[in-house]
Amino acid sequence: MFKLLGGLANYLKQQDIVTDCAIFRLHNLFTTALLMGCSLIITASQYVGRPIQCIVQDRNPHVVNTFCWISSTFTMPDAFNRQIGSEVAAPGLSNDFDDVHAHKYYTYYQWVCFALFFQGIACYTPKFIWDKFEGGLMKTLVMGLNIGATPEDIKNAKKEIVIEYLLEHLKKHKLYAIRYWCCECLCLVNIIVQLYLMNKFFDGEFLSYGLRVMNYSNEVQEERVDPMVYIFPRLTKCNFFKYGPSGSIQKLDSLCVLPLNIVNEKTYIFLWFWYMILASLLTILVIYRVCMILSPKLRTRIFHAKNYGLPYEVSRIITRKTDIGDWWVLFMLGTNMDTLIFREMISELSKRIEVKPSNRR
Template sequence: MASLFKNALEQVGQSHKVDDDIIDRFNHRFTVVLLVTFTAFVSAKQFVGGPISCWTPAQFSDPQVAYTNSICWLKGTYYLEVDRQVIPHRTENSEFRIAYYQFVPYILLVMALFFYLPHMFWRNMSRRIGFDLRSIIQNIKQVANTDINQIALQIHIALEYNSSKHVVNRQKIFNRLLEIFQCSRGYRIRLSSLYIFVKIFYMINCLCQFYFLSTLLSFPFHTFGTEWLSTMLKKIHTTASNESKWFPRVVMCDFMVRHLGSNHHWMAVQCNLPINLFNELIFLIIWIWFMFLSSLTFISLILCFILIYTNISCTFIYKYLHMNLFKSEKEQQDEFIEKYLKCDGILVLRIIAHNTNDIIMANLVGALFKIYLNSIEKENNDDDDQRQLNGHYERVDSSSI
């Protein structure tokens, strides 16, 4: 797991290692970095500083004070309102129990892992169906040292492989499922269907993160930000306590001290949790970021459906064809988009366009269009040769009669 997050951190600032759009990178890169940074900060406060400090009786020695701090940190504490005079019995304080703060670093790491999983799935599965987008974009970034025609040929081979693979394995269950997503441009929609699935994966992950935190923190996390703001406004206009009911800094702890025989004593001490001051700020930032990220991911998912399954996605291809000043008919350009590129080819070019510039894209689309024209010319020549061969056999057959 450590190597996984190290790899995620190393990707920051490396703009050539991209094979998706900016919203996806918000999910699997910036969010992971944010959570890992918070993990490092909280871990430093827990294992280096003093995360808890308990008020102990005067007769306690230094080892006993250290033991009290340790047992209360490990055992967990419970929240008690400042104006409550009576300390509840140890069997009645379960509803006030607070036991999440020991596990905050691990909670953040698990969250970061789930944000990175969709990207791992996208990268591995896109390679399986023939599109190594990371390699293609990395080569384009080095276009000064790479022939753009070689990159176009790499995309052409991937498109042809994708089509032939579907024809060969048409009876497989996976391909039958993909036919559900069939669009007007034919069957070349493997990458497009995968891309939509990954977008849905990101959206589900964002929503599940709220449920995950609500379960672990024992309060509705999706309303945390609004309730926190409401509490702050009340504190400004009233003399209410400065204590947070979600991340309390002053808590109570019950533990038992055993003596020889059956002489056991239960101790109830008051403890200070300065770590919760940082936990509250961290989870407030996480709530704000998750609300923003969920909205962006949902918008990105809707736009993805619109761009893939409508003709809107074709407009940028026409722009790059016109930049090349090709003297071709409109019908020929339409066939290049609808019969050659199809959904997957358009998606590949759109992702590349998000990570390059118009000049590179114009050259790349022009190179692909030339490959398409050459393939059409070759098919026509093969058809002419086949017709001539058939005519020759017919003449031979007639002469033999």
């Protein structure tokens, strides 16, 4: 299992050059690794062990197991509130009296590993798109200046190259920034869509799943129903029909144990909390970006706070003399470059950027 999951560690390695924010990486890298890991664990449990074991009076139980796994099993929702041991054999199991409308069918368990896999791909998509748009610009501009122990002549030459590039391409990075912020918005859209689809996947039970689990212990003992057992039942029923010796149709009413649902219920309760946290963080991030774009004063304060020790007047000049795209490029350069080198470069840039274009040379 360690070898199986070891490859996912590549998603969590620290990046040498950062082109995005921490919340963006939580969505694209950590969540992708989490979903892929869950998919691998459930796949291994599903196809290596016994995902279903049915109790049936028959010489070929393997046939019934296979049939119930590939078709579906069911419970009776009204039986979850009955007394176990006296009224029902297990939560949700009772005599249906051939009332098919009383059945609640469970068909999701064959698809959980595939659903998690495609969710992981969807979470990685914004990073894939951004990497294509970014094109290595930040790595090109940093030019090794993220290492402070650089010879003075080499350091000065590289700083001059970066400053000349920024002056020459002033107010030409707006599309660069907009593309990144659109990818951040795509992350939020992705999480919201995934929450909606997971809710549909579990017949409208997922969105309230975590809240119901938290409130379960506070409910009255006689009236409460374990939401984990309700959504991920450990014991279900399955009807298998076959022909008897005389050619008549016989019905085998079997009880089926689903040990895989023990893994599923823990996986999805963790995913519920994580998705809610991530959706909240991404919502705050998008609101923060909108405020940042609309307020130059806020950008000045953010830039000054990020590069503490840089004079406030320098931060104000940078914000006033550049557009939002240039400001974002400089902000990300401050994230990647050595602090002292970046301060020196920004101080020099603020002096030159005040000079009129005709007098720069």
